[in-house]
Structures are given as C-alpha cells and as structure tokens.
Amino acid sequence: MTDLIPAPAAVDAPRGGGAVRLDAETTLYAAPGTETTANWLRTTVGPALGLPLAPGGADDGSALRLVLDDTLAAEAYRLSVDGTRGIELRGGSGAGVFWAAQTLRQLLGAEAFRSAPVGHGEDGGGWNVPAQVIEDAPRFGWRGLMLDVARHFMPKHDVLRYLDLLAAHKLNVFHFHLTDDQGWRIEIKRYPRLTEVGSWRPRSKWGHRASDLWNETPHGGHYTQDDIREIVAYAAARHITVVPEIDIPGHSQAAIAAYPELGNTDVVDTASLGVWETWGVNPNILAPTENVLRFYEGVFEELLDLFPSRFVHIGGDEAPKDQWKESATAQARIAELGLSGEDELQSWFIRHFDTWLTERGRRLIGWDEILEGGLAPGAAVSSWRGYAGGIAAAKAGHDVVMCPEQQVYLDHRQHGGPDEPVPIGYVRTLEDVYRFEPVPPELTEEEARHVLGTQANVWTEVMENRSRVDYQVFPRLVAFAEVAWSTTLPAPAERDFAGFESRLGAHFQRLDALGVDYRRPTGPLPRQQRPGVLGRPIEGAPPNV
Template sequence: MDLIRTGLIPAPRVAVPHEGGRRHTFGPEPALSAGPGTGTTARWLRRELGAATGWELPPPGPGRAGELRLRLDPGAVGGLGPEAYRLDVGPDGVELAGATAAGLFWGAQTLRQLLGPGAYRRAPLPVGPGAWSLPHGTVVDGPRFGWRGLMLDVARHFMPKDGVLRYIDLLAAHKLNVLHLHLTDDQGWRVEIKRHPRLTEVGAWRERSRWGHRASPQWNETPHGGFYTQDDIREIVAYAAERHVRVVPEIDVPGHSQAAIAAYPELGNTDVVDTAALGVWDDWGICENVLAPTEAVLRFYEGVFEELLELFPAEVSPFVHVGGDECPKAQWKASAAAQERIRELGVDGEDGLQSWFVRHFDGWLAERGRRLIGWDEILEGGLAPGAAVSSWRGCAGGIAAAEAGHDVVMCPEQQVYLDHRQAGGGDEPMPIGYVRSLEDVYRFEPVPPKLSPRAAAHVLGAQANMWTEVTQDQGRVDYQVFPRLAAFAEVVWSRLPESPERDYADFEERMAAHYARLDALGVGYRPPGGPLPWQRRPGVRGRPIEGAPPNV
C-alpha cells in the first residue's frame, strides 16, 4: 500500500500492502458491524460515506459479519497511544480497530481517504459497478502530539456558525483535534453573555472596516458584525465533540478589549479617556483602550467566564484561553486610579497590573477545575503551576515556559501564522508579514532542539493561527489556510523519520491526490501555481516588511 499512490495525509506510521496486490471491492449494499463503544464513528460513516456512495450501511444479518467492521481494541495498535488505530483490508472487507473512540474515528478518516475523492461528495456521482474498492493491506497509526490545533479569529471578521461547523469537519478530515476560537477583540465581541447583553447588542457590530492593512487608505463602509448565541455555541461544541475536536474559547483580557468597553464604558479607564464616546474599533493593530484594573472589572469578567464555562463543559474543553497579549500601558500610566491600584496591590508597576489580571483568572479558573492558557506575555510576572502558554512570539516563550514546568502549545508567528503571505510576488491578496510557503510550514518543528528532555515533555503540541484582519469571508480564509493546513497536520500527527529532514518531495506527490479531496469538499485553496485571478486583490495595500530579505 504505497503512500504516494494512496496519497494519505498525514502520513501514517505503518502502511504495508498484503502480498498479491489484490483489492477488496465493496458490494452494492455493504453491511456495517459496529462493536460496543463505536456508535459515534458508525453514525459518522453512515452519514458521510452514505451520502457519497449511496450506501445505507445497515447492520449485518444474524450470523453474518459486516463488510465493514468497527471495534475498540487497545491491544490492536501496539501501544501507540489513545488516539491510535489499525485498519486491515482483506478478502472479507475492512476491519477498523481503535484504541479509543477517538482513535477509531481517525481510522475512519483514513478509510475515507483511501476510497478516493468521490468519498468526500455529498451525493453519489455516476460510477460503474465495483468502483468502490481498496487494496489489501494494513495501516497502523497514531499521532505524535495530543494538541493538534487551528486558531480561528472570528472577532476581526465574523465567521457565521455554518462556517465554523464546516471548519470543524475540515479539521477532522486532517486528524486535527483542537479548534481555538478567538471570540473577543477590539473589533468585535462574538459570544452571547446573558447577564451582559450589550456585549453583543453593541460590541458585536462596527460601523466600517479598514480594507487591507492598517496603512491602507481604503475603507469598507459596510457595517460588519455578528455573534453566536449560547445555543449556537452549544451546537458548535457538541458538533466538534462528535468529531473528537475540542473547542478552546478565548476571551481576551486586559488588552484587546475596546468592543467590551464600547458596550460598557465603565470597564475602561474613565479618568483618562471618555470611554462613553468609544465605539467598536474599526481599525487593525494594537488599541490603546484597555480594561481598568478594578475589582468591578474582575467581577464583570467573572460573570462572563461563569457563563462561558457552562457553554464549554470541562470534559470537552478543559482549557480556557484568556489572551493576555499586547496590552498597552499608557492609560494605566496616566490614570490616577490605576496608579493607586498599583500601590494597593504592591505589584511591580504597570507590568505587574497585567500579571495581576492574569493570575486572578488563573486562580479563579483553577478553583473551578479548568486550566488557563494564554499568549506568551502571560509569563511576565509568573504563573501558577497549572497554567499553559501559547508561544506565538517565536519559540523563546515556549522554551522558557517548558523549562519552568508549564505546558506549552507552539504557534510561532514566524512559522505557522497562516494569515502571512504564501509567496513574495505581487499577486498575493493583501500580503501580510513573513513569506511562509507550503514547504516552510511542512518543515516546522514544534519541539525546539534547545529543550531539555524534561522540558520537551511539556510541549502539548502545536497550533496554526488564522488571524482575519484582511480575510473578510470564507473564500479568503480558505485561501490562506489551505493547502498549508495539510502540511501542518502532517507536522503534528506524523512521527519524525530517522532522517532529520522530512521528505517534502514525497509530501508533494501525496498532495497531488489530496487537492482532489479539497476540490470535492469545496475548499478554495491556493493553487500550487499561485492565486487564480479572482483570488487576487489588486491595489489593496498589505504589510510586506520594508527592506527585509525576500523570505521575510
């Protein structure tokens, strides 16, 4: 079962053909035998494969085995971890075993890939008899990391619920298991909080948006907004859980908070800013309007987090992200109230105030059985032992956190920020930041070589981040995310080969098959030859780094 021929992405640990080169051809009405604990995957197969093939996949009749058989069997996967699976194809059909329900589900993703692009359609295409077949062989596989994530910024440009559900399916198709939702920022508040209704009544809408990077003189004068109701969030979380994807919510404090302040002006530094005059921010960058360091603000956000914890149950979302990044201190420096607060708390200046915010919610969440995670700025001032760090400003923060005993998710902007441009040419739409090609992402290594073995064990995994200042709709998000997310998926799933270099040529050959799957799924990816005419944005200013070498 040659990996290049089958085009499996991410590459499995073991994929071996059985002797003789035979194939199993499914009958017109194959039966599905689902052992105890396999119901979620069985339902998924009946729904997704059933739509593409026309199969109903009924249970087998008395005394008969199904042509497709599912079971949970940790012993079948050779100790490869709880998300491991084994897939065997032989004369009597397909046997799929998972160490857990999650492992079984990932095995079902491999089965779908092996069946070809047609298995990703929502209705059967005209095919001849015996079209659905698989080569006899065995795949045994399990992931390298337990955290394999994508961050979607739904605050800068809102992604409607159906788009989020679609991305959950796209994550699952690539064996990714974490969706980090960036729900609040200066430009919008995207989750309903019933005790504070103005967060969405006011904070979810802005009057206009800058068109392009913040240096662009162009504006989109159409008001922009939207939010998820609490039932929307429950649906998203449940939909993800059925696909073994955890949803991590982010509520950003104490910076990136102008949308909240616009809704409730008392949250801001009222002694230095007329917060009542503030609206939801319509620009990009780092906003000076930050939360006031008061007990009243803490109580307000405790109320927000109380509702959030009910929407994101601990069993499916143990982590809560609090942001903690890019908090300007100018207003605190100018505020007599903030300066008095510094003296009362005995903290080390304005940086100490930011640490006080984070440590408060660290303890508050821990008391409720949750774990705080934040961007690497939260290291400044110290963290409680259970807190984790998203290392975005390169890997240095992650290294420091891991060496100090904190769990880390590696997401350095220099390697895995998917809003950054994919090539150096002028055709890239609204080019931002570093050039990071498909190959660049493929060569990303989440565990820095500088880490001690003890610290390396604290690397939970990695995450690609998709910020949406200049990606205003699904087509633009697709273009930035794909195909690079496929390369990222292989980084976080597949074990490193003995060679220090991953085989990019092999990956490119397997991608040739994978593009057809993305086509069937309707993904508007960047073609290998560059953007199609309708994917470009001529005349809209981006942010290439002035005077930088071509790869930056």
C-alpha cells in the same frame, strides 16, 4: 496507499494484492464506544458513495467493523483491509476509531469527499479498497487550528464546515478566538450590550495597512448560546475539543464600547469609544478594579456552561500599559498589592483568573506575554512570538502549545508575487510550514514533555470572507497537519518535501470535492488576485517579505 495525508506510521500491503469491496450489501458493525464514527460514516461517507451501510453483525462477511482495543493508545488505530474478513477499524478509543475512518475515506478516493454520489463506483457497482494493514498514532495530543472570528465574523455554518475540514486532517483542537477590539462574538445573557453594541462596527477595512480599502457596509454578527452548543456538539462528534478565548486585559475595546465602566475612565473618555474599525494594537485596556473582575467572572461563568474544554484561553497578549501608568486608580492598585509595576499588575490580573478557573476544575492558557511579571503554576502558554516564550515556559515547568508566528501564522502571505491577495507579514511557503518543528532543540527530554502540541493560527484582518480564509489556510494546513500528526517525520532539513508534494496532488482532488478555495501551486486564480496592493512588511521582518 502512497497518497495518504498525514503520512501513517506503518503500512503493510500483502504481496498477493487483493481488495475488499464496499457496495450496497456492505453492513456496518459498531461496537459500544464507536457510535460517533458509525454515525459519521452513515451521514458523510455513505451518502457520498451511495452506500446505505445498514447495521450488521461483527461476523458478517461483508461487514465494515468498528472496534475498541485497550492495547492501543487512545488516539492510535489499526486499519485492516482483509479480503476474507472485510474492513476493520480498531482504535484505542472512539477517537482512534474516528481517525481510522478518516484514513479509510482517503483510501476510497476523492468521491468519498463529496456530499452526494456522482457515480456508482469504480466499475458501476461498488468501491474497492486494496488489502493492507495501516497502523498509526499521533505525535502530539494537541493538534490545533485557531480561528479569529472577531476581526471578520464567520457564520455558524462556515464554522461547522471548518470543523469538518479539521477532522479530515486529523486535527483535534479548535481554538475559537471570540473577542477582540473589533468585535464581541458570543452571547452573554447577563451582559446583553456585549453583542448589541460590541458585535457590530459601522464599516470594515479590507486589507492590512492599505487605508483606502474600506467597505462601508456595517460588519458584524455573533453566536447565540444555542449556536455555541451546536458548534461544541458538532465538534465533539468529530472528536475535536473547542477551546474558547476571551481576550483580557488588552484587545478589549469592543467590550469597553459596550460597557464603558470597564475601561480606565480616569484617563480616557471611554463613553466615546466605539468598536474599533481598524487593525493593530489598541491602546485601551481593562481597568484593574474589583468591578471589572466581577464582570469577567460573570462572563466566564456563562462560558464554562457552554464549553466543556479543560482549557480556557484568556488571551493576555499585546496589552499596552500606558493607561495604567497614567491612571490613579491603577497606580493605587499597584501600591495596595505591593507590586513592582504594570507588568506585575497584569500578572495579578491573570493569576486571579487562573485561580478562579482552577477552583472550577479548568486550566488557564494564554499567549506568551502572560509570562511577564510571573505566571501561576498551573497556567499553560501559547507561544506565538517565536520559540522563546515556549522555551522559557517549558523550562519553568509550564505546559506549552507551540504556534510561532514565523512558522505557522497562516494569515501571512504564501508568496511575494504582485498578484497575491492583500498580504500581511512574512512570506511563509508551503515548504516552510512542512519543515516546521514544534519541539525546539534547546529543550531537554524532560522539558520537551511540556510541549502539549502545536497549532496553526488564522487571524482574519486580511480575510474578509470564507473564500479568503480558504485561500490563506489551504494547502498550508495540510502540511501543518502532517507535522502535528506524523511520528515518522525526520528532522526538518531531511523531510521529503518532494514526496509530500507528490501526495498533495491527490489531496487537491479531495479539497476540490470538499469545495475548498485553496491556493493553487501555480498561484492565485484570476478571481483570487488583488494586484497593485503591495502592503508593507511587519517591522523587523527578514528581507524576503
């Protein structure tokens, strides 16, 4: 009970104790609307424990029951373990029942997180769950992880694995960063060169600013549209929404390399550009022409067929406008539209796609730079450059997802020690993440309602493979998940980090069973170390980096 992560809102254990036993005779009853959880229990938890969980009736004495309850909020649940009636997972929706199942999995022990049984139960014949009632509900509706697969491609099976890891921590949004200067990762059938050319670079750089760490093996890959359908369906079965991101108008060199006419051809020889091999802010930006708008409308048309998410992310960050200043075409567009300058030109670009998406029943979301030059009324903001963008957006009536780099950029180093892998950015420890507060105190109660939730961001410049992603993400994502979910956390300074660390000890066993290559509390294992590469702090960072 005390080892549950995220911490539930309320746990009531009877004084007399008792337990419910799950064994080979235990049946599973699934009321209509709970089928996804039943399938997950039978294909994930059942095989781990060697339990068939055969279909049964609601009144079977040995039943594990899944029930909907419209008196509960959509993602809320009540998990009842009763020695007489068995185990009941009751949720306000299918999602609520699913989150109850994640809690049950933790109650069953680390063995429930393996892919095959390693024993026959606690006493050779089954698994005991202590009698109790757990009532819980999430603080935020948007509890997310953003994964950048453009800088370093992650194969489909690894993406599916990360969806499982999100589900295990009750996170429900997967922000899929699919395009950038260094790679275009999604098949667009009408524009095949986006993946034929844009998904590969001839070599890849390891590390951030350590220019001697080049890997001469070509790097790349992409997801076919069938891959995307599989990823979206896999996520939906775990009550996770996949929010796609196609970055415009900056971070677009991979697209320009594939189709040079997308760039500012009157300023740059775009035909000579390749997919970018290094990291940082790229100067190449899309041209503000009708042809470019039509091109990306074609991209988004195919995207909407693949992703049912209400929100579509269009990036909008780090878009240098020097080429627009030099481009006669861009300046003519500014004059034609009666704009005050390049910032308003970007706003015009973003507003075009806000209108386009709204007409199709979707909502635009972008990084907080889209506030510059004015923002369309229905657009939402991912606030990454600290809290300021989110505060400004919420005060102006826009919905916000809080993901400030100073708190929840998990590519930033976890420790300043010399044995850490190639680092980037600030030192942000496990405790720093645990004390992150998504709702700024500057917001009124009404303004705070515009904070949809929060997400942690994982940019992969310094993460060349799955093991490196695991190391950077865990265990900090565990702390983040509790911040995003738990309604009982006090103010940051008052949070019981020692208590969280104590619960984390048991959770490490779960991560071990899942095969997560996390950072140990004592520091990196020898195979995780990369000594002698100190990196360089980002400009303006505090002295602890």
